Each structure stands twice: as structure tokens, then as C-alpha cells.
Amino acid sequence: MVPLTQTGFRLLPGALDAEAQASLLTEVLRRVEVAPLYRPMTPGGKPMSVEMTNFGPLGWVTDALGYRYQPTHPVTGAPWPDIPAALLKLWDQVAGATAPPDACLVNLYRDGARMGLHQDRDEADFSFPVLSVSLGDTAVFRIGGVNRRDPTTSVRLASGDVCILTGDARLAHHGIDRVLAGSSRLTPGGGRINLTLRRASPGPG
Ligand code: MD6
Ligand code: FE
Numbered sequence: 609m610v611p612l613t614q615t616g617f618r619l620l621p622g623a624l625d626a627e628a629q630a631s632l633l634t635e636v637l638r639r640v641e642v643a644p645l646y647r648p649m650t651p652g653g654k655p656m657s658v659e660m661t662n663f664g665p666l667g668w669v670t671d672a673l674g675y676r677y678q679p680t681h682p683v684t685g686a687p688w689p690d691i692p693a694a695l696l697k698l699w700d701q702v703a704g705a706t707a708p709p710d711a712c713l714v715n716l717y718r719d720g721a722r723m724g725l726h727q728d729r730d731e732a733d734f735s736f737p738v739l740s741v742s743l744g745d746t747a748v749f750r751i752g753g754v755n756r757r758d759p760t761t762s763v764r765l766a767s768g769d770v771c772i773l774t775g776d777a778r779l780a781h782h783g784i785d786r787v788l789a790g791s792s793r794l795t796p797g798g799g800r801i802n803l804t805l806r807r808a809s810p811g812p813g
Pocket of ligand 1: 738
């Protein structure tokens with residue numbers, strides 16, 4: 609374990625209380641009915657272990673063509689559902705950004721799903737932060753530096769925790785090593801849902 613050197617990594621433990629978590633989950637599940645979770649393929653042709661969908665004008669997708677943001681669900685062809693109001697409000701309150709988010713990626717972790725070390729760098733303007741909300745089972749989050757080989761440290765993300773990558777941590781490598789199955793009873797069927805809010809398109813002005 610090494611100390612975090614990025615000052616731009618912010619963890620807000622328990623930012624959402626139990627009631628806020630339950631009501632956000634309801635809003636998420638309602639939208640997942642119309643924008644179903646699907647298993648994306650990496651550009652290299654391997655299925656990811658997480659299931660994904662998106663909310664908002666733009667959604668992050670990966671397939672044989674690469675990584676990108678697009679306005680429609682790759683399976684249904686329909687526009688993504690709107691971003692839940694509670695998430696827009698959270699962004700307003702804690703992100704310190706000058707424009708609202710236009711993309712909310714939804715990741716569902718079940719059955720040993722994990723996410724390899726990556727950078728979030730498909731957005732137009734890295735001066736906007738990325739804000740994530742965790743619901744359900746606790747995850748072991750790993751975060752390092754801008755260089756892939758920089759030392760990393762582990763942080764647990766529990767249900768209701770909010771994590772923000774901004775400033776010198778905006779392009780830090782990070783990933784999910786594992787999810788502690790059964791650590792929460794929030795999600796029906798178990799597992800973990802992570803909601804990541806971004807500004808994908810250039811900000812106004
Ligand atoms: C996850 N999170 O928590 C994956 N990205 O399941 C991310 O990839 C992430 O938590 C950017 C900012 C915060 C994050
Ligand atoms: Fe990420």
C-alpha cells in the first residue's frame with residue numbers, strides 16, 4: 609500500500625444515506641427496463657465481465673470499432689433514458705463543475721466481474737471531473753497515477769460512497785479488483801452497481 613499522491617482523488621464515504629440509495633436504485637432500475645444492461649465487447653473482441661448501460665444524452669460504448677460516446681443504445685437503437693434528478697443534483701453539489709454532466713455510465717458487477725486498470729479519457733475536456741456513485745456490494749477500487757506503471761493503492765467503495773477524479777487525478781489509472789459478494793443487501797439479485805457521471809462533450813463557453 610502506497611500513499612495517494614494525487615490531490616484530485618476525493619472520496620465522500622456515505623454521501624448517500626440508506627434512503628437516498630434506495631430511491632436512486634429505484635430510479636436506476638426503472639430506466640434499465642427501457643435501456644437494458646448488456647455485455648459490451650472490448651475493441652480486441654473480448655466480452656467484458658461487467659454489464660453496462662447508460663443514461664443521458666450520451667453513453668459510453670465499446671465494440672470492435674473502439675471506445676466512444678454515442679446517443680443511442682447499441683442493442684435497442686433507442687436514445688438513452690435521462691439522468692436521474694438526484695444524480696444531477698449531486699453533481700451540482702459536489703463536482704464543482706461549470707456544466708452539467710451529459711453522460712452517466714451504469715456498470716453492473718455480478719459473478720466475479722471486475723474492471724481492469726484504465727483511464728477515463730474519451731471525454732472532450734479533462735477539466736471536468738468524473739464522479740462515481742456506488743450502490744450495493746462493496747468494491748475494492750485500485751487507483752494509481754497518470755502513468756500505467758505508477759504505484760497504486762486500494763480503497764474500498766461501499767454502497768452510498770461517492771468518488772471523484774479531478775485535477776491531477778483526472779487521468780489517473782484506476783480499476784475494480786473485486787467486489788465483496790454479499791456485503792450489501794441493497795440490490796435485488798446482489799452485486800454492485802456503479803454510476804459514473806461525466807461531461808463527455810465540450811462544455812458551453
Ligand atoms: C467502478 N469506476 O467503480 C468503476 N471512473 O465500478 C470507474 O471506472 C471510475 O469510479 C472514473 C471516476 C470514478 C470511477
Ligand atoms: Fe473509470
